[in-house]
Amino acid sequence: MRGRIAHLSTVHQSWDNRILNKECRALSEAGFEVHLVVSAEQDRVTHGVQVHAIRRRGRFARLLVSQAEAWRALDRIRPQLLHFHDPELIPMALAYGRRRRIPVVYDAHEDLVKQIETKPYLRGVAKYLARAAAGRLVQMADRRCDAVVTVIDEIADTFVAQRDGDERPVVVVKNLPWAADFPAREWAAGDRTVVYTGDISVERGLERMLDAVEVADARLVTAGRCLVDESRLTSSPRVEHRGLVPPAELPGIIGEGQVGLVLLSRLPNYEHSLPTKVFEYMACGVPFLASDFAYWRDLFGGLDAGVFVDPDDRGAIARALGELLDDPERCAVLGGNGRRAVEDGFGFEAESVKLVALVERLLTA
Structure with a gap:
């Protein structure tokens, strides 16, 4: 095996198309040992990826109980790289990476601040506070994650490609079909x-x-x-x-x-x-x-x-x-x-090459 990778989400479905069927699958096919910690009914193996089930919970319970359960699952896996997919996991993932001294990758599926505008249940002061909190979370990821993966150039442009004078990878892996x-x-x-x-x-x-x-x-x-x-x-x-x-x-x-x-x-x-x-x-x-x-x-x-x-x-x-x-x-x-x-090129086959190259780079840094 070329390295042990853990992907993490407490929000997405256990068979999420981008996470499991595209990114995890691509890394597994490239020879990495890939684990996915995610809300699911039971442990299983899909596309060569070892899925570790944690209980699905409501929004507030996820922030405490699910994250603690995910931390314990990661400790059992002992990954060499952590790739996470939910903005609410930014503080926890960064803390885990710092504690275990492993690189951490944030996968920005959407522009989080703009996404707030599409939430019909957020209005007035609540929407303003949500935008401010979203901005702070994204800023934290931007400053401290070892790499950022996202889906389009416009979102990639909101992240800084240099940190402390050194290049920090910001990689666009488009959400294309196989x-x-x-x-x-x-x-x-x-x-x-x-x-x-x-x-x-x-x-x-x-x-x-x-x-x-x-x-x-x-x-x-x-x-x-x-x-x-x-x-x-x-x-x-x-x-x-x-x-x-x-x-x-x-x-x-x-x-x-x-x-x-x-x-x-x-x-x-x-x-x-x-x-x-x-x-x-x-x-x-x-x-x-x-x-x-x-x-x-x-x-x-x-x-x-x-x-x-x-x-x-x-x-x-x-x-x-x-x-x-x-x-x-x-x-x-x-x-x-x-x-x-x-x-001719609008398939995930080409995108997977970029993801594999990023992981290889982070594991050998």
């Missing part, structure tokens, strides 16, 4: 099925999707965590909600669709995000219908793999969806373009 895991859709006459995968909320386009499939006479298949009253989905005869599913089931679900939807609201954390589901739709050869964000258009516009639409124009969304569903031949062309783009 191309090999996503078989391309076989195209035939369309059955007017559209798909959406990921967290389901008003901000993420729930009402837009429901309106669009009604007007376009379509069927909507959803898979993901429902952050609103689930009856909003189940009460519609046009919607089939599969719930939260393991990553291995996503390719099959996406492949049922003639179009994949990504109709997010115009919020700062969304407008400058790297939409994983768009890449997954492309990997399956399914065209996307996405919010017309400038960042997304710059990223995907030249690929001719989908259609952009104003997320605030319900009529335009329905018309664009109807036009795609009425033209399966066009969908096949757009989907094929997306699949080729993933095969």
Whole structure:
């Protein structure tokens, strides 16, 4: 083995796509001994990764009880490097790294401060205090972590790439799909099925999707965590909600669709995000219908793999969806373009090389 690595999360699911299926899997396939300490039902081995189960708890219990349980699990593993994924773990992870004298890597999945803006339950003074606390946490990670991994250049730019005159790695590992895991859709006459995968909320386009499939006479298949009253989905005869599913089931679900939807609201954390589901739709050869964000258009516009639409124009969304569903031949062309783009470099195969190189560098420093 090339080294013993521990990944840590008390917030994410035990089969989280980025953590387990991408980063941990990539390191295991590269020959490292990889452990994942995470909330789970039981210990197991997946993709060669040893998953160590800790109990899932509520937000406040996580801050004390779960972190103490995670610390004990790490002591049993005795890692040579700790890579953690939750902002609330920043103080604990830094303390563990200092105590055990091992390098610590913070994985910034999102811009934490901007993310506060998308929380509908935070208003006024509460939102101000949450932003301030988030800023202090990120500053702590920036100053003291041995490396930072993140998903897009814009988030990487918020971290300092030098510390005390020395280079400190800030590495972008994009949240792209493994191309090999996503078989391309076989195209035939369309059955007017559209798909959406990921967290389901008003901000993420729930009402837009429901309106669009009604007007376009379509069927909507959803898979993901429902952050609103689930009856909003189940009460519609046009919607089939599969719930939260393991990553291995996503390719099959996406492949049922003639179009994949990504109709997010115009919020700062969304407008400058790297939409994983768009890449997954492309990997399956399914065209996307996405919010017309400038960042997304710059990223995907030249690929001719989908259609952009104003997320605030319900009529335009329905018309664009109807036009795609009425033209399966066009969908096949757009989907094929997306699949080729993933095969040519928009896959996690290339991103894994950067992660492995970072770990090798930190272990030999």
